[in-house]
Amino acid sequence: MNLLRTLAAISSMTMVSRITGLLRDTLFARAFGASPYTDAFYIAFRLPNLLRRLFGEGAFSQAFVPILAEYKNQKGEEATRSLVDHVATTLVWATVVVSVLGIVAAPLILMGIASGLxxxxxxxxxxxxxxxFPYIACMSFVVLAGAVLNTWREFKIPAFTPVLWNLSSIFFSLFLVQYFEVPIYSMAVAVMVGGVAQVAIQIPALKRIGMLPRLSFNPLSGLKDPGVRRILKKMGPAVFAVSAAQISLLINTNYASNMGGGAVSVLQYADRLMEFPTGILGVALGTILLPSLSKANADGDIGEYSALLDWGLRLTFLLALPAAVGLAALSTPLIAALFNYGEFNAANVAAATAPLMSYAAGLLGIILVKILAPAFYARQDIRTPVRIAIGVLIATQAMNLVFVQMLGMGVAGLALSIGLGACLNALFLYTGLRRRSIYTPHAGWLGFFLKVVVAVVLMGLAAWFSQAQLDWAGLRSHPVLRIVALLAIIALSAIVYFAVLFALGFRPRDFMRRAK
Known part of the structure; x- marks a missing residue:
């Protein structure tokens, strides 16, 4: 398998997802702006989305994929299919129960996570x-299906799946919102419709590889499987290890809910733009690396393990650094061109720009964590990332006290604490890998890094100078011109960056790699 080609394929699917997600958020901002009602929607969605990431994309995937790879490579098809059946039964029933509890306890939950609402x-x-709340039950099955398909190196369907939620939200915001007595409720219904659609698209793909789970009506039947018990044992601590940033984000939501109407919403809009490069690069690389690292670990191939990490880290620096600088330099144009319509006014643009710049400061760390954490999970080492994550969670909240309470940075301070916390997380994960000799950097890192920095600086100067020539909020009445100008600046910045890299000797073939 050509890893660079696979990365490009997954990234292209993820880009479709992120573009439709931005369109979804643009239409949402145009229709509802940044108000107490939009805050209520984002807060209401925060907890089921957090649980999805904790028990699905985060802890579950990292605990499940290495064990699934072990079964697939060493125990045969029948044992693997049995494991998938039992894991699916346990996961689906557990999330159904959690959904029911969430529905019943919704008022208490909301008081706990948003005291200012x-x-x-x-x-x-x-x-x-x-x-x-039932969204988490749908998404748990989707995440399980994605983990299975990725282990079989079927990456495209899982990467495309989030597009369906975006399309559902776009359809509701354009055509069905006017039929709801309370318009904002249409967006909540769209979430559930999108969740069901994401489940449906997985089923044919799972059938094709012979791994469609057979669910049992007995919720406890899966717990008898020793493989399931191993996964659950690893999931507990992995909740903290994988999701420290998500837990901090939940705490920050409570902070923001006390900063006035619209604060939660502008933080969400900035977060959505930060997730664009995070998904295209970080999630895509993590998706590719975890199964490959798990196989290398099962095979006892230490050299391949280290080489895969080195490849992933170089690509991260090559692409994440310019993304971070670009987000910072073009923060105002991005917010204005994407969201400054309808109810989203110039004051909202200014309010959302500051947290986006703060997120940009930590973007490299956020993406690096998605590369470095799988290096531990592929070896079924959960304890090390747990210790690091707990320390980072404490440090992040300490930074909140400094940035928000002492320095008065408001929402921007909340975003900055998340970003810098991720950088700390990445630093400690890297140090742990080096100390254990799990990863040994290949030769040439210093020259590589210096060349990337030169290209990034020149690109950043070009982007900053270009965007400073226009009044982005003032172009609200000329949306097409504003979008064209933004795309032109992004294209110019990319040309400058890659032209400098080419002049300094970089070639695409230098990053080609095949997984064994």
């Missing part, structure tokens, strides 16, 4: 929490 906004938040 009150009155009508609180009441609508309770309704939307109840509408969206």
């Amino acid at each position: 009150d009155g009508d906004g609180f009441d609508k938040g309770v309704v939307m929490t109840r509408l969206m």
